[in-house]
Amino acid sequence: MPRSEVEKSLEPEVHIVERYMQLVRKCFTMTNIMLEGGKEIDLLAFNPISGEKFHIEVRIATGRGFRLRLVDTQTKKGRKHRRGLDTLNEIKFAHPTVVNAVKEIFGSDEYRKVLVVWDVEDRSVIDQAKRPPYNIEIWKISNIMSELIREVKTKPYRDDVLRTIQLISRR
DSSP, X not given: OOOOHHXXXXXXXXXXXXXXXXXXXXXXXXXXXXOGGGOEEEEEEEOTTTOOEEEEEEEOOOSTTXXXXXXXXXXXXXXXXXXXXXXHIIIIISOHHHHHHHHHHHSSSOOEEEEEESXXXXXXXXXXXXXXXXOEEEEXXXXXXXXXXXXHTTOOOOOHHHHHHHHHHTO
């Protein structure tokens, strides 16, 4: 069965988180939700059993330079690096276009905000993110991958990303 254009354009890290939410967390998902003004939501998920709703943004960079920090830094020209919780919250979670779209889709403003990252500068970033004004859960992609590996084990999947995860986990 051919994949849709949306699936083809899904970033691998978003695809991994989506499959994690489906297979491990038992959620229905929507990905790459395009909004006005060039805004995009990576992933929305809903668990019909628990009623939990998630707005998930994925910010993965494997280079040593990117570790989520509390306050963003700037280039010499004054542009933000977009590796600070303050900036990511502003552009990914708190922007009015995004907030209104999530409320409209979920039918309420009661949902969990999750930011998936490779690493954090230190543990305090995770602790601060949980509190106001952010109220964001920080999940590490390595933990998601570990749980997903346990879930998929040796089940036959035709999904390229899941199959790759299985092959790597068998080494």
